[in-house]
Amino acid sequence: xxxxxxxxxxxxxxxxxxxxxxxxxxxxxxxxxxxxxxxxxxxxxxxxxxxxxxxxxxxxxxxxxxxxxxxxxxxxxxxxxxxxxxxxxxxxxxxxxxxxxxxxxxxxxxxxxxxxxxxxxxxxxxxxxxxxxxxxxxxxxxxxxxxxxxxxxxxxxxxxxxxxxxxxxxxxxxxxxxxxxxxxxxxxxxxxxxxxxxxxxxxxxxxxxxxxxxxxxxxxxxxxxxxxxxxxxxxxxxxxxxxxxxxxxxxxxxxxxxxxxxxxxxxxxxxxxxxxxxxxxxxxxxxxxxxxxxxxxxxxxxxxxxxxxxxxxxxxxxxxxxxx
Amino acid sequence: xxxxxxxxxxxxxxxxxxxxxxxxxxxxxxxxxxxxxxxxxxxxxxxxxxxxxxxxxxxxxxxxxxxxxxxxxxxxxxxxxxxxxxxxxxxxxxxxxxxxxxxxxxxxxxxxxxxxxxxxxxxxxxxxxxxxxxxxxxxxxxxxxxxxxxxxxxxxxxxxxxxxxxxxxxxxxxxxxxxxxxxxxxxxxxxxxxxxxxxxxxxxxxxxxxxxxxxxxxxxxxxxxxxxxxxxxxxxxxxxxxxxxxxxxxxxx
Numbered sequence: 001x002x003x004x005x006x007x008x009x010x011x012x013x014x015x016x017x018x019x020x021x022x023x024x025x026x027x028x029x030x031x032x033x034x035x036x037x038x039x040x041x042x043x044x045x046x047x048x049x050x051x052x053x054x055x056x057x058x059x060x061x062x063x064x065x066x067x068x069x070x071x072x073x074x075x076x077x078x079x080x081x082x083x084x085x086x087x088x089x090x091x092x093x094x095x096x097x098x099x100x101x102x103x104x105x106x107x108x109x110x111x112x113x114x115x116x117x118x119x120x121x122x123x124x125x126x127x128x129x130x131x132x133x134x135x136x137x138x139x140x141x142x143x144x145x146x147x148x149x150x151x152x153x154x155x156x157x158x159x160x161x162x163x164x165x166x167x168x169x170x171x172x173x174x175x176x177x178x179x180x181x182x183x184x185x186x187x188x189x190x191x192x193x194x195x196x197x198x199x200x201x202x203x204x205x206x207x208x209x210x211x212x213x214x215x216x217x218x219x220x221x222x223x224x225x226x227x228x229x230x231x232x233x234x235x236x237x238x239x240x241x242x243x244x245x246x247x248x249x250x251x252x253x254x255x256x257x258x259x260x261x262x263x264x265x266x267x268x269x270x271x272x273x274x275x276x277x278x279x280x281x282x283x284x285x286x287x288x289x290x291x292x293x294x295x296x297x298x299x300x301x302x303x304x305x306x307x308x309x310x311x312x313x314x315x316x317x318x319x320x321x322x323x324x
Numbered sequence: 325x326x327x328x329x330x331x332x333x334x335x336x337x338x339x340x341x342x343x344x345x346x347x348x349x350x351x352x353x354x355x356x357x358x359x360x361x362x363x364x365x366x367x368x369x370x371x372x373x374x375x376x377x378x379x380x381x382x383x384x385x386x387x388x389x390x391x392x393x394x395x396x397x398x399x400x401x402x403x404x405x406x407x408x409x410x411x412x413x414x415x416x417x418x419x420x421x422x423x424x425x426x427x428x429x430x431x432x433x434x435x436x437x438x439x440x441x442x443x444x445x446x447x448x449x450x451x452x453x454x455x456x457x458x459x460x461x462x463x464x465x466x467x468x469x470x471x472x473x474x475x476x477x478x479x480x481x482x483x484x485x486x487x488x489x490x491x492x493x494x495x496x497x498x499x500x501x502x503x504x505x506x507x508x509x510x511x512x513x514x515x516x517x518x519x520x521x522x523x524x525x526x527x528x529x530x531x532x533x534x535x536x537x538x539x540x541x542x543x544x545x546x547x548x549x550x551x552x553x554x555x556x557x558x559x560x561x562x563x564x565x566x567x568x569x570x571x572x573x574x575x576x577x
Contacts, residue, residue, distance in 0.1 A: 072492075073454075073464065098485050102466045105454035109420070114537035117449055127541075134546055135447050136341050136350070141546040142447075148537045188463035190493040194484055209576070233577060245505025251487065258467075258483055258503075266576040273337075276448070283549070287574045289566065296340045301546055305569060306554045307562045317563035322577075 002028055003089040003151075004038045005080070006052055007097065013040075013048035016095035018163035021055045023122075023156040024093040025167055030124040034090060037061060038173075041079060042068045049175045056167040060175045061087070067182040072189040073103035075182050080107050082180045089151045091129075096155035108153045114146035115153040118276070120160045133157075137275045138298035158257075158280055202236060202252050209235035209266040212255055212282070213243055216271015216292060216311055220248040225315050226270055232322040238262065240278045256281035270311050274299025291315065325379035325473065328435040329370040329403065330426060330456070331363040333387060333394035334446040348540050349416040352390075359394040362441025366502040368509045369471060370439050371402045377473055380404045382433065386425045388412045392525065399520035400512035406523070407433075411530035419451035421534040426452075427459035429528040435460075437478070438499040442467050457499035464499040465492050469506050 004024035006017035021038060028034045035058045040049050042064065049062045063083060067075045084092060084107070094100045096118045108115035119131045120141070130143045131154060146152040204210060211230040217223065230237050237253060244254040255262055256278040267285035272278060274290070274297055282288070283302050290303035291311045300306045307314050335341050336358050341350035359367075370381045383398040385391050386409035395406045409425045430438070438460065440453035450466075457464035469489070470481035479493045483503050512520070553569070555562045570577045 073466075098467055098483070101450050102454070105419070105451035106458045106464070108451075108537075109423070109455040109458040114420070115451060116538055117451060121547075130541065133448075135543075136335065137337065137445055137448075138546065139340060140343075140350075140543050142540045143542040143544075144538050145541045146538050188494050188498075189465065192491040192493075194488045194490045196487055197489060241504065258485065259487065261486075266570070266574075287570070287576045288550075289570070294338075298546070300552055300554070301548050302550060303552050304550055304574065305566055306552050307566060308554065308556075309559065309562070313559040314562060317559040318566060320560075321563040321567045 001087065001089045002031070002034050002036045002091045002093060003084065003087060004036055004057070005092060005094045006038055006040050006048070007095060007099065008040055008042060008045050008048035011044045011047050013051045015163055016097060016158055017052060018055070018166045019158065019161045020093055020095050020156060021052070021057065022163065022166040023161040025056065026161065027091060027093060027122055027129060027154070030122060030129050031090070037087070037089075039063065039083060041076065046175070053172040053175055054168050055173065056169040057173050059173050062175060062177045063180055064177060065180055065182050067184050067187055070191045071099060072187050072191060073106055074187040074189055076103045077107045077110060078182045078186065079180045081110055083178060084111065084151060086178070092151050092153045094153070094155045096157050100155050104153055104155060112148065113151055113153060114148050115155070116144050116146055117155045118157050119154055120157050134276055137273065138279065138301070139296065157276070159283065197251060204236055204238055204253070204255060204260045204262045207236040207262065207264050209233050210238045210255070210262060210264045210285075211235045211268045211270065212238035212240065212272060213270050214240040214272030214278070215242050217243065220246075222312070223248065225312065229268070229315055229319045232319055233266070233268070235266070235268070240272050269299050269303070270315060272299055273297045274302060325373065325377045325436045326382070326434070327370045327373055327379060328382050328384050328430060328433065328438045329363075329366050329398065330384045330438065330440040330453070331367065331394050331398055332360040332385065332441070332444045332446070333357045333391045334360045334444055337361070337445060343543050347543055349543070352415065357390060357393065359397055360441050360444045360446070362443060362502060362504050364509050365504050365506050366439040366441050367398045367401055367403065368507045369502055371510070372507065373437070373471065373473060379436075382407060382435070384426055384430055385409070386411070386414050386422045386530070388415045395525055396520050397512060399523045400516040401510055402516060404523065406525040407528060408525050409528045409530050413534055414530060416540070417534060418536055418538045419449035420455060420537045423452045423455035423459060424535040425530045427456055428531060431460065436497050437473070438462065438497070440499070440501050442501040442503050453499055453501040460499065462497050462499045463494040464501070465494065466501040467503045468500045469503050471500060
């Protein structure tokens, strides 16, 4: 049996939950048709469980303990340790989000089981399912075989499986609440309410065109080169993480897993290597143009058009051509 | 405050690793190595905490002999001493084997605070710190961008997704994984490099049986999601061709 652990926030099922179900269903097909069950955690998850029950799963298990809100790694680990032990699945599938990164390694370590993170695809083999993940900043793909006893924990890269690929059931799956015991005294983290640093003045997710800059820009004095191109294209300026870390552009311009997710008609990546953390935020763009001096940069794996060369020569030529 | 900072040595960001003969790991003799970038921010954070609160910074690393170079670099930046779990089997092993090896070597030191980078630039498991916290019996927080220490407690600013943050408090001892960009990293001075040569690096043996829970069975070029058209020629020629294709083929400008 495969457990798909979905995510909900304040009773709202998060979009990655359907991707997780789709991934679990694909794993089921690869592993010879194991049944799939879905799990939701947190008080007030009944509405979200009702939505999730539309999926073609055997059942939806809900865990509504008061100690599960707000989220803490200690409480989530304690709850899922009991659920996973009781249900004894072969695989536990989760989305690779900031939340699962926070508690799943702890859960897998406590149960002494493998955890394969940030999986982009999976396939069958004579030794069981193989999980493909990207290593060396996305330059190489590695096929990974879990060792040790089941269950094997697997987190799926956001976007690796399509939410609309999740098979829906003929009838709603049964929803079954299960009880767990969590000692509130054993939960050591005391979280405060989430907040945003600054009001986002720029909503890059609505931008039709984006010109984004990365490490290849070299220094902040070179920003006008990209800004001129952006002005000619009618594009917003975006950036990869190191540019915002260095303070060359405000955080609200950051594209990627810790910044904004964008899907413009045109995305021009200048001096961006295309590490996974950036790529997940922009690979939904309709047309991607990459300019990079490194012909082996992963950005060329996802680009529609690529120019290998010095951006300080190519970008002014690009701008001059647009001005003609 | 007694602070441990865990560092990993990884192939350089600029390099393109070649595969070894079995195709299950890279050819290490062809690779250049450097300290993992998020770990550099963790080292800097540990030095700043020592400057504020006093105490000691101990660099902890697990890996083959080459890792001593990354350890020396952290010592040159100002860490006080180091623990090196030295074993060739740890090159390319999984997060579980590394974390269990580190836990064994670190347990008796009774650290107040352990810092790690949030993930490594080589295998990118994003697991080692959290497993280590579990094995050391410490509470943890991940992807942290600010640290406040006061009377036996810790308050850290966690980065959430989509531009959200959250402060989380917990008792010490604790483990925190550090996000890149939390500070401006200092570089070693010549004086620091000289001083580092005299600092202690305690070598520890790895467990006889490593707690490996996953293995790479094959490595290959990532599958291309798209057919990329590479445009060649002089900058002017390439720019002309790009604009033509964006107008006539892709129709996005």
